[in-house]
Amino acid sequence: MTSDKGLLIVLSGPSGVGKGTVRKAIFDDPDTTFKYSISMTTRRQRDGEVDGVDYFFKTKEEFESLIEQDKFIEYAEYVGNYYGTPIDYVVETMENGHDVFLEIEVEGAKQVREKFPEALFIFLAPPNLAQLEERLIGRGTDSMEVIKHRITEAKRELKLMNLYDYVVINEDVQQAKGRVQCIVEASHMRRARVESKLRKLLLEVNN
Numbered sequence: 001m002t003s004d005k006g007l008l009i010v011l012s013g014p015s016g017v018g019k020g021t022v023r024k025a026i027f028d029d030p031d032t033t034f035k036y037s038i039s040m041t042t043r044r045q046r047d048g049e050v051d052g053v054d055y056f057f058k059t060k061e062e063f064e065s066l067i068e069q070d071k072f073i074e075y076a077e078y079v080g081n082y083y084g085t086p087i088d089y090v091v092e093t094m095e096n097g098h099d100v101f102l103e104i105e106v107e108g109a110k111q112v113r114e115k116f117p118e119a120l121f122i123f124l125a126p127p128n129l130a131q132l133e134e135r136l137i138g139r140g141t142d143s144m145e146v147i148k149h150r151i152t153e154a155k156r157e158l159k160l161m162n163l164y165d166y167v168v169i170n171e172d173v174q175q176a177k178g179r180v181q182c183i184v185e186a187s188h189m190r191r192a193r194v195e196s197k198l199r200k201l202l203l204e205v206n207n
């Protein structure tokens, strides 16, 4: 009895906390073996973003048609746009034994928890709200109106961090990256220990 299936890793947290930055640091590490699930969205493509790399950019009609066809593990409407995780890639990749990494907002993470309770849920938190706002302003990708909306959402999302398996504070990117990697490693070790105990128990019961 060994689980050949990969682990589903969910990194969530408010917009601007640094999920994308920490995720890039993890995937720039040559030792990283997880696979990143590219999300779909209806939001407009930002300068420098590449379709099929950063997101699969879809129209509202295309996205709604995929919802109808049950093509998402989870999806959410966030600040006026749809965002969702395509199901086929995640299921196939995990079946092939690879860990899959999702970087999604909090409502989507809640939906994943309902469908995959065995997944690993990590909440990335800012050191404080002022720094969160500074990061959103500093990123320079959103108007002040959108930033205000994202901060309002952040206040709601931060109240939900106790529902996660782990909380990592993103004070320093390399430190946060290391903590996420350690948490994943520990989860693998724990899973292996549980499976080994179950194997022994089964042997005992069968003999």
Ligand SMILES: Nc1ncnc2c1ncn2[C@@H]1O[C@H](COP(=O)(O)OP(=O)(O)OP(=O)(O)O)[C@@H](O)[C@H]1O
Binding pocket: 013, 014, 015, 016, 017, 018, 019, 020, 021, 022, 135, 136, 138, 139, 170, 171, 172, 173
């Ligand atoms: N530890 C950190 N210290 C200072 N600045 C940071 C840190 N981590 C990320 N940033 C900066 O904060 C801004 C927001 O980061 P990022 O885009 O990664 O956030 P995000 O959580 O992925 O946002 P969204 O959910 O909107 O995609 C970026 O300009 C990034 O360079």
Ligand SMILES: Nc1nc2c(ncn2[C@@H]2O[C@H](COP(=O)(O)O)[C@@H](O)[C@H]2O)c(=O)[nH]1
Binding pocket: 013, 014, 015, 019, 039, 040, 043, 074, 075, 076, 078, 083, 084, 085, 103, 104, 105, 106, 107, 108, 109
């Ligand atoms: N529920 C989901 N949320 C997602 C997904 N992909 C990204 N996101 C989150 O949306 C917000 C806004 O992203 P931005 O790129 O417009 O800044 C952010 O919190 C992302 O993490 C997804 O597939 N599902």
